[in-house]
Amino acid sequence: MIPATFDYVRPDSLADAVSALSGGGEDAKVLAGGQSLMPMLRIRLASPTLLVDCSRLAELRGISDDGDAIVIGASTPHHDVMHDPLVMAHAPLIARTTAMVADPAIRHRGTFGGSLAHADPAGDLPTVSLVLGAQMVLAGPNGRRTVAASDFFVDYFTTALEPDEILVSVRIPKLGAGWGYDYQKFHRTAQAWAIVGVAAAVRRENGTIAEARVGLTNMAASPGRAATTESALAGAAANVDAIAAAAAHAADGTNPTSDLHAKADFRQHLARVLTGRAVRVAAGV
Template sequence: MIPASFDYVRPSSVEEACQVLASGDDVKVLAGGQSLLPLLRLRLAYPSALVDLGRLPGLRGIEDRGDHVFVGALTTHDEVLRSAVIKERVPLLALATATVADPAVRHRGTFGGSMAHADPAGDLPAVALALDCVFVVRSADGEREIPAADFFVDYLEPALEPDEVLIGARVPVLGPGWGFHYEKFHRTAQAWAIVGVAAAVRRSNGTVEEARIALTNMGPTPVRASAVETALRGVDLAPAASGGTDPVGEACAEADDGTSPPADLHARPDYRRHLARVLTRRAVRAASG
């Protein structure tokens, strides 16, 4: 289909972009366009104008800042995947990004675009939630920071004001003893997740000291599986003997607590709940080694 008509603006600075965003109703930001363009073509979005940030300086790049890695909003998925800093310092982000769509999309799609699109079926919002990322946004009034727990407000609705631009995110670097895994169930390699699980597990002496679990596509926003995180503390990671109990599996049986999975052409809510429990157990096992 052909999109509805709209104005096109290519600002020369973030400040100019903020001014344009503040000047009109229903103005949308264009970064890589891999999520927005399909909505325009299907006429599921009717913006009055598009503000193209694609060539703005200073919004792309990856910096190791000690206790966190800063990822610029316009950094492409492919750049994230090829970054030695990401692989070494925040491997969970690399694991999840490797499952995003296909190489063509990863070369155009951006880290910030995926976050600001706030699709609960997207892979990266759950990672941001599990790692307690902090998003940096800018408007004409200056910069502010939004924790990941507050950033995803509702379905396709981030906590961005109409005149704000996402600059990037601070991704915390977790210390020694942590293991990571992203488990995703989808129809094809390029499809959205039916359910996904981002898991970070800190081990000590064969037990779980701390766990961070976030779920993809189990509600209108990514969901933190807090019941599993609590149940996993102090759990013995030794494989269960034949016929014995499986404390990891028992803890992960609470993965769907507090979720509201959608019903669509691909899965019913009860199937998604089942997948959340199974995939969380797999992700925790893989993250804990």
């Protein structure tokens, strides 16, 4: 199928991109890798009047070390992210999860920031960014602002980005020593979206779990944390029984959707099972 008509600009600078976007009004959209947008354009689920191509803006690409954090440019392709030495050293959960996103060809074009800004509830990377405490740097007509991941994901396909704002980069705090991690993606075929995903990061100290973060994919309109499980894990023994007891609460308070791919109660069941598995891997149990 062929998209409806639209205008296209490829600005040379972020400032030009922001002004093109704000000049384009409500129906202007940022084009990064386009791997989520293009199918929507083709089946005409989206009909923007203007696409602002930000894929080549140098300031949106690349990965850098910023002391206690790494900074991933929003337009950095998944393929680059998952093979980047800084990511592998300081945010290996991102590398591991990115390798599960879509397929190799899509990972060559699709971007880290694009996945976050698209905010599909079944997306894997929003959950991971939430668990890692990412900070999103946004640029708009009034300059830049930083939004925590916990405030960035607002609703189905909706983020804190204003229509005239562009996601510039994502700051990921480095996980220090002692942290383990895992992402469990549950899907029916290898190229299907997650029915449920669970991200876990666990810091062990002397045989106990000192700190645990558990993020849930596709259990709500936007990624969430399994708060009861996290607090049950804090200070718990790093063993199978303690983890199982905590994981049993992973779906507490969730109200996931029922759709073609799964009914709500199965999603909740999966959240508990996958949380147990992810935390066990992350805790090295």
